[in-house]
Amino acid sequence: MGNADIRQLAVIEPKPFEELAGSVVAIDAHNWLYRYLTTTVKFTRSEMYTTEAGEEVANLIGVVQGLPKFFEHEITPVFIFDGGVTELKAEEVEERREQREAYQAELEEARESEAEAAEIATLESRTQRLTDTIQETTRDLLELLDVPYIEAPAEGEAQAAHMTRYGDVDYVGSEDYDTLLLGAPRTLRQLTSKGDPECMYFERTLEKHDLTWEELVDVAILMGTDFNDGISGIGPKTAVKLIHEHGDLWGVLDARDEAIPHADRIRAMFLDPDITDDYEYDTDIDPDLDAAKAYVTDEWEIPAEEVERGFERIEESVVQTGLDRWT
Incomplete structure (x- = not known):
């Protein structure tokens, strides 16, 4: 998160x-x-x-x-x-x-x-x-x-x-x-x-704080992320101030004699994550409502009344707006 x-x-x-x-x-x-x-x-x-x-x-x-x-x-x-x-x-x-x-x-x-x-x-x-x-x-x-x-x-x-x-x-x-x-x-x-x-x-957000993408990531690392604990006492405002003063994450860590394990790898997780360009999808949606209802209620035993209104709303959207005109 x-x-x-x-x-x-x-x-x-x-x-x-x-x-x-x-x-x-x-x-x-x-x-x-x-x-x-x-x-x-x-x-x-x-x-x-x-x-x-x-x-x-x-x-x-x-x-x-x-x-x-x-x-x-x-x-x-x-x-x-x-x-x-x-x-x-x-x-x-x-x-x-x-x-x-x-x-x-x-x-x-x-x-x-x-x-x-x-x-x-x-x-x-x-x-x-x-x-x-x-x-x-x-x-x-x-x-x-x-x-x-x-x-x-x-x-x-x-x-x-x-x-x-x-x-x-x-x-x-x-x-x-x-x-x-x-x-x-x-x-x-x-x-x-x-x-x-x-x-x-x-x-x-970058413009508001006069930060580059790399500097924004450095600010977050100082605060703490899913991949590391932050430096004690450093919140958002202090982190931005320190990056402005010292240039980057390593400048701040050196000035405070602190260390964050795997800091370079954490930085890369945000700036150069593992992604792919090999994907395709069709945005013209044509749902098979009967098959979907049967899958939920018959195959997986969900009582029909628990999903009835949801399927009705989907069907109403298909009739009223025509899903294929969205794109």
């Missing part, structure tokens, strides 16, 4: 949905899916998304509930799925796993003590992870709905930022502030929230 303190530096403004009609947005799939997954689990009884075999597919409810927001505003999503986990991020992934295990222990204790349903639901949402089944069924459902997706070689947000920088899509869609460090010109945030989203601007 990156360091949320980056928000204090970023130029972010409201972006009404009516200004986004006709746009193509590269969605950080894991980021988007995890938010809908945890929300679904928190507000839906577990038996609604658990098959007789015991497999949990709350993602299918979340996808059906989340996609209409794009369709209704004539936005074409292109979902970008993560590839392999980078070595430097492995520690963060392990920390998240340990945190989930701690929540799982709390959940089991809450169930044994017959705690309030709201407390149990909250703990269930915190133990969620993107299992192989969730990932596979999400891709299958997107294919049936004719929604394009791409497999990134590594970080999905880096691939999405790259595609936006080269004009293949109009925006990145993510809640992660790291898209700014990855050079995404425009990032739409709060696409999973009520109301209009907001847009985070890369070039305007």
